Amino acid sequence: MTEISQNDVNQIKQLEDLVKQLASNVSNLLLYLPNLISGLESCKHILIDDDSTFDEQTKAYAWAQVVKIVELLANAAKIAFELIVTFMNVNANVNYPNVDYQCLRALANFCITHDRNRQQFIDTGGIDVALNCLKQQKDLETIRASSATLLNAGLNYDNVNVGIVDKDGLNTLAEILDPEGVLKKYENDIEVARTCVYFATRVIINLIGTAEGKKDIGNTK
Structure with a gap:
């Protein structure tokens, strides 16, 4: 596994605790949005790999992180909707x-x-x-x-x-x-x-x- 590939794996592992933390307090999501997007990029690198760099267990782990991160983003969308509509009503x-x-x-x-x-x-x-x-x-x-x-x-x-x-x-x-x-x-x-x-x-x-x-x-x- 190349150094870049290992960095992708390490990054999504480091995100696991953050995802758990944000799941119980989605209001902090915007503070960590760059981290989450970067984590999704790492998952993408793992999942679209065509050179068999990653084993199936690693890919399954990446998929699991994708589900958790995207679920967080979906939950945050409701907050975003409410804020956007509020601003438009005020404006x-x-x-x-x-x-x-x-x-x-x-x-x-x-x-x-x-x-x-x-x-x-x-x-x-x-x-x-x-x-x-x-x-x-x-x-x-x-x-x-x-x-x-x-x-x-x-x-x-x-x-x-x-x-x-x-x-x-x-x-x-x-x-x-x-x-x-x-x-x-x-x-x-x-x-x-x-x-x-x-x-x-x-x-x-x-x-x-x-x-x-x-x-x-x-x-x-």
Whole structure:
């Protein structure tokens, strides 16, 4: 085994106590996030090794650490969701630049292909803050991020889509499609404006794929 390979093994062994500690106090996770990411990198080196450097026992140990570390990250995601939504709610009355945009980017990335995160998006009020940003139309990037977040959250997950419909989301999204709205207001940045319309259209298509959306579309502008 090379020195680099042995370092990978040593690193994930050193992480074992840290993982146990964080499992009982996930609020400290951010302090040790670089250590956890580095540990996952070491696990990756072990598990994708094609030269038979590591025996099956070592690989099984690496897999076990992957499960524990990723479980920690998943548990921490709920805290992150709650904080992000809180900041967006506070910023609704403050309008500090870029807060909503960056928060929405985080929510959108959380929601890609992860149903558990999508449910947390609902439970923590993510639908409300995203729709509120669309209603306020503070700036073009935030409009795009809001639409993209709702799209990611609702892909193949109708709990989100039904939630959007229930909160009058069809009318809010229809405002983005209005030719006299975003496209006219931001004609100097027309490509981004068109992207906003595209994302909003795709969200609407997802919404009318639900029974609630089909029923509500007749009352939409």
